Amino acid sequence: MNPEIDNYLSEGCGRCQLVGTPQCKVHNWQPELKLLRQILLDTGLTEELKWSMPCYTYKKSNIVMLAAFKEHCSISFFKGALLKDTHGILEKPGENSQSSRRIPFTNVQRIVELEATIKAYIFEALEAEKAGLKVNFKKISEIKLPEEFETILNENLALETAFKALTPGRQRAYILHFSSPKQSATRISRINKCTPQILSGKGLNDK
Structure with missing residues (x-):
């Protein structure tokens, strides 16, 4: 058991201002998260904290992640499309999720x-990882851009050039990040927030 995950369960993920408060989403699902954690630990995977959330790995490869949301908690398989x-x-x-x-x-x-x-399912995912199986990702050209991002790219040549210069993996990460919110205003906010990072040639999770 990783003590960092104990802290996650007691304080929250720390990704918003609600960390350490009863309103934190992690606190809404304490019994469920603790039970899921025990099930994951029983499989022998290594427990780590990645992206401020519990992540379970095999020889440094990500297999499963625990997460808390407003309406539910979940376990996510990084290569779930193979299951x-x-x-x-x-x-x-x-x-637009292709793998998870x-x-x-x-x-x-x-x-x-x-x-x-x-x-x-966890053991099936583990065997797929051991066998070196890969998810066949669609080409970026086959993935529909969010309408808001397409409009902004058409109006900003520098941003379009910088985005197209990114690796396919980095492009895909941004597209999924921009596509996930249901509200157009939230999608636009994410795009604007990430624009400087794209212009600097960095990926979504690059520092």
Whole structure:
């Protein structure tokens, strides 16, 4: 058990101003997150803190992540698209998600009912990683840009040039980041916030 995850459960992820308060989303799902954590630890994966969230790895490769949201908590498989999903419980985090898949939970009972299935999916994901299986990503040209981002690129030649100069992986990360909010205003806010980083040739998670 990683003490950093103990701190995550007690204080929150620290990615917003609600950290350490009862309003933090992590506090909404304490029983569920703790049970999911125990199930993940039982599989023998290494417990780490990445992107301020619990991440479970095998030889430094990311396999599964725990997360808390307003309406549910979840476990997410980094290469979930490779799983057979025989029980039909995996869902895409977003419309353009190509690799990751998640299982959302809103109560402890469902976790208890699915414990054996969850472990089976984790072991399947682990075997896929050991076998070196890869997700076949669509080309960037096949992924629809959010309308707001397309409009901004058409109006800003420097930004368009800088974005096209990024590696496909960095382009994909930005597109998924911009596409995920439901509200247009939020999508535009994300684009504006990331514009300086794109212009400097950096990826979404580059420092």
